[in-house]
Amino acid sequence: KEDIFMVFEKVKGLINTHLKVAEDKINLDSRLVEDLGADSANVMVLIMELEDNFGIMVDDDAIMTLKTVEDVVKYIEAKV
Secondary structure (H helix, E strand, C coil): CCCHHHHHHHHHHHHHHHHCCCHHHCCCCCECCCCCCCCHHHHHHHHHHHHHHHCCCCCHHHHCCCCEHHHHHHHHHHHC
């Protein structure tokens, strides 16, 4: 089981890669759409990357609840 810091670092790296946001601008409070500029296509790609990287399946109904980086990290924590 990965600790929350390791999960956050991985998520941050994926956001950096896919949304082209500098890692120092990404924190737990960052909102995916409003702060990091994700659109629905970006979010779907990010979800697929998270699934691949963490070996999880993200439930469709959960996707709409993932508003912040912290939401994503906590969701992954609960699944791994």
